[in-house]
Amino acid sequence: MSTARDAIFQAISTANGAPRDADTIAAEAMALIATPDVLRPGFTGQDNLDRFIEKATSERVTATVSHAATLAEVPGQVADYLTRVGLGAQIALQPRAALRDLDWGSVSVHHTVDANEPVAVSIADLAVAETGSVVFLSGPDAPVLLTFLPLHHVVVVGQGQIRRHLEDVFEFVGAGQASQPRNLNIVTGTSGTADIEAKNIRGAHGPRFMHIICVADL
Amino acid sequence: MKQTSEHFKAHVTAALADPTLKIALNRTTTLLRERRAQVIADFGEYAAAREAAQKIKDHTLDNLAHYLAMFEANAVASGAQVHWARTPKEATDIVTAICKAEGARSATRVKSMLGEEIGIGEALAAAGVERIETDLAEHIIQLAGDPPSHIVMPAMHKTHEQVAELFREKHAQPSNSDEIAALVESARRELRPKFLNADIGISGANFLIADTGSIVTVTNEGNAELTTTPPKTHIVTVGIEKIVPSMAHATVFLRLLSRAAIGAEITQYTTFYNGPKRAGDADGPETMHIVLVDNHRTEMLGQFLRPMLRCIRCGACMNHCPVYAAVGGHAYGAVYPGPMGSVLTPAMSDLKSTKDLPNACTLNGRCNEVCPVNIPLPDMLRSLRARQHQAGLTSGMTRGGLAVWGWLARRPGLYRRATGLAMFAMRVWSMNRGRIRRFPMAGNWTRHRDLPQPELGTFMQQYNRRSRK
Ligand code: SF4
Numbered sequence: 001m002s003t004a005r006d007a008i009f010q011a012i013s014t015a016n017g018a019p020r021d022a023d024t025i026a027a028e029a030m031a032l033i034a035t036p037d038v039l040r041p042g043f044t045g046q047d048n049l050d051r052f053i054e055k056a057t058s059e060r061v062t063a064t065v066s067h068a069a070t071l072a073e074v075p076g077q078v079a080d081y082l083t084r085v086g087l088g089a090q091i092a093l094q095p096r097a098a099l100r101d102l103d104w105g106s107v108s109v110h111h112t113v114d115a116n117e118p119v120a121v122s123i124a125d126l127a128v129a130e131t132g133s134v135v136f137l138s139g140p141d142a143p144v145l146l147t148f149l150p151l152h153h154v155v156v157v158g159q160g161q162i163r164r165h166l167e168d169v170f171e172f173v174g175a176g177q178a179s180q181p182r183n184l185n186i187v188t189g190t191s192g193t194a195d196i197e198a199k200n201i202r203g204a205h206g207p208r209f210m211h212i213i214c215v216a217d218l
Numbered sequence: 219m220k221q222t223s224e225h226f227k228a229h230v231t232a233a234l235a236d237p238t239l240k241i242a243l244n245r246t247t248t249l250l251r252e253r254r255a256q257v258i259a260d261f262g263e264y265a266a267a268r269e270a271a272q273k274i275k276d277h278t279l280d281n282l283a284h285y286l287a288m289f290e291a292n293a294v295a296s297g298a299q300v301h302w303a304r305t306p307k308e309a310t311d312i313v314t315a316i317c318k319a320e321g322a323r324s325a326t327r328v329k330s331m332l333g334e335e336i337g338i339g340e341a342l343a344a345a346g347v348e349r350i351e352t353d354l355a356e357h358i359i360q361l362a363g364d365p366p367s368h369i370v371m372p373a374m375h376k377t378h379e380q381v382a383e384l385f386r387e388k389h390a391q392p393s394n395s396d397e398i399a400a401l402v403e404s405a406r407r408e409l410r411p412k413f414l415n416a417d418i419g420i421s422g423a424n425f426l427i428a429d430t431g432s433i434v435t436v437t438n439e440g441n442a443e444l445t446t447t448p449p450k451t452h453i454v455t456v457g458i459e460k461i462v463p464s465m466a467h468a469t470v471f472l473r474l475l476s477r478a479a480i481g482a483e484i485t486q487y488t489t490f491y492n493g494p495k496r497a498g499d500a501d502g503p504e505t506m507h508i509v510l511v512d513n514h515r516t517e518m519l520g521q522f523l524r525p526m527l528r529c530i531r532c533g534a535c536m537n538h539c540p541v542y543a544a545v546g547g548h549a550y551g552a553v554y555p556g557p558m559g560s561v562l563t564p565a566m567s568d569l570k571s572t573k574d575l576p577n578a579c580t581l582n583g584r585c586n587e588v589c590p591v592n593i594p595l596p597d598m599l600r601s602l603r604a605r606q607h608q609a610g611l612t613s614g615m616t617r618g619g620l621a622v623w624g625w626l627a628r629r630p631g632l633y634r635r636a637t638g639l640a641m642f643a644m645r646v647w648s649m650n651r652g653r654i655r656r657f658p659m660a661g662n663w664t665r666h667r668d669l670p671q672p673e674l675g676t677f678m679q680q681y682n683r684r685s686r687k
Contacts, residue, residue: 005302008458008512012283025281029463032274039267039470041483060482095500115410121497131484143500144447148440166472170465180296180430183443183501184490192486193402193441195355196378197242197372198249201402205409206352206440206487 055132060190094122138183158218222551226574228548229246251483275528292431297493310341322417330422367547370533474590535585576602
């Protein structure tokens with residue numbers, strides 16, 4: 001195996017010549033993205049929350065949004081949602097203390113996620129105004145499959161967690177400096193496919209519906 | 219898949235005679251082109267982003283060894299095992315050895331072009347591992363036993379009526395309706411239990427991040443995460459050119475990739491993976507293997523094909539290619555079809571058996587224009603033609619004709635007289651009917667269309683007449 005590695009590096013050095021010094025390379029790399037604003041969609045005059053909602057509810061992203069003042073209002077809104085879409089009062093809940101500690105009233109809560117889970121509720125670690133995306137970092141209290149198996153995904157987003165651009169998300173997780181969680185999932189709306197005749201259809205393998213509860217003070 | 223590019227002409231004849239294929243290609247390429255045009259028009263910063271993307275890729279290729287070593291160190295630090303493979307055989311040997319060591323019976327797979335390139339399907343079958351394709355299009359072609367016909371939409375050659383028939387035959391609980399939504403639902407039902415019961419999950423990677431050691435997948439269906447999370451082992455097979463310096467650099471490409479590929483600002487699911495699950499994690503694989511594959515890439519790095527290593531496999535070049543739109547992906551007889559395929563296939567095999575590919579191009583330049591990393595595909599196809607000529611692969615007729623033309627072209631006086639004479643002869647031949655139905659030695663041309671009757675005089679004759687006035 002190491003012979004394959006050596007041979008590949010040898011072939012690269014034949015094509016490229018001697019490697020340059022690491023600081024020069026790093027400086028050159030940084031210069032290429034030194035002015036990110038000229039490379040990404042601008043939305044001056046629109047604040048993060050407005051942009052996030054506009055994008056999240058767009059035809060392409062297809063989420064619905066409701067607002068809550070505090071986390072305590074979340075169980076009530078979830079119950080309303082379940083009634084609205086005609087689901088039973090049962091949810092798979094992300095096992096995060098902030099959610100567990102809420103008073104879920106008549107809604108029955110479990111922390112495992114079944115293959116055909118009807119609905120899951122989780123808190124997003126971050127959100128992105130530019131694209132209307134929500135972001136999850138995997139961990140002991142944040143199973144990855146909770147985002148992918150259910151048919152309905154209810155996502156709680158704190159207004160203060162909305163970052164302007166994708167780059168700001170990477171800065172938050174510390175990019176090259178920090179040790180990363182196994183998964184950083186950037187989720188933009190519902191699972192879709194255009195694999196048959198390029199027609200957009202929702203609910204391919206992941207959720208078909210996403211509802212976002214925007215909490216002013218998380 | 220077995221490469222059959224040497225039969226390109228026969229494939230084309232068959233494809234052109236297939237009316238269903240024409241419908242399928244028309245429905246898809248038209249939609250994809252319209253969506254891309256719209257989303258690019260809305261992205262005012264597109265030109266600057268495209269230029270930056272090109273520069274980032276060039277910078278990374280210039281310092282490829284540095285970034286690959288950095289990636290390896292960081293991936294290992296987050297717990298992944300990194301393997302290197304020079305050839306498809308070395309790569310699939312590594313994958314099947316892992317499957318054997320794990321005693322794996324089944325593997326779910328999320329589509330990656332590199333997987334197709336190294337023949338991962340055949341290798342798994344030979345190793346006795348059941349392969350479950352989870353991308354909807356790959357699921358369709360796996361059931362149909364077809365090779366992929368497009369790099370982003372491998373089942374582009376199928377109409378929904380054909381898919382409905384296929385699912386009715388193969389699915390455990392097919393739907394009664396032919397509607398696309400019902401077909402998608404049927405595939406969801408069929409694949410759901412398989413995701414959770416596989417021993418191995420296999421993915422490719424759209425990007426490798428050097429400074430974190432992450433791999434990145436981009437999907438719309440969410441099948442990548444469902445493939446790579448439940449099994450106890452996650453194997454990544456990926457080409458070494460997929461590397462970028464950092465997450466911030468990757469962002470430039472994320473914005474371009476989905477816009478160019480499907481006309482969306484971002485795909486539904488973009489996931490960064492770092493090693494296996496962390497201590498205490500609720501889910502995720504226990505081991506993660508990353509197989510870095512060369513397969514002619516370092517060779518391309520040292521020659522005129524170097525810019526081709528910028529390719530992010532978006533498929534825009536084929537969606538905008540009139541040849542692809544007429545004949546579809548299968549005609550090319552190779553893993554990579556369309557304009558980028560006509561460059562990559564000769565580079566990854568040989569000039570001779572792929573001789574027709576670089577010639578199946580009108581040089582209209584659309585592919586280069588829509589390419590998000592500005593790859594000069596037409597120039598490369600032209601260079602490949604020149605190389606075929608140098609290698610003596612062009613026909614005697616072409617070589618003789620070119621030799622005569624070259625001899626004449628270097629003698630301008632003679633050339634003008636000869637073209638003037640030819641034009642005169644053609645005018646006489648057309649007998650002033652405005653068009654020429656048949657002409658000696660041009661049978662292949664006139665079989666399908668008429669030649670116009672030439673103007674009064676050659677360009678030079680007309681030019682001289684005007685200058686005199
Ligand atoms: S050559 Fe350019 S347009 Fe074609 S697939 Fe590659 S990146 Fe996309």
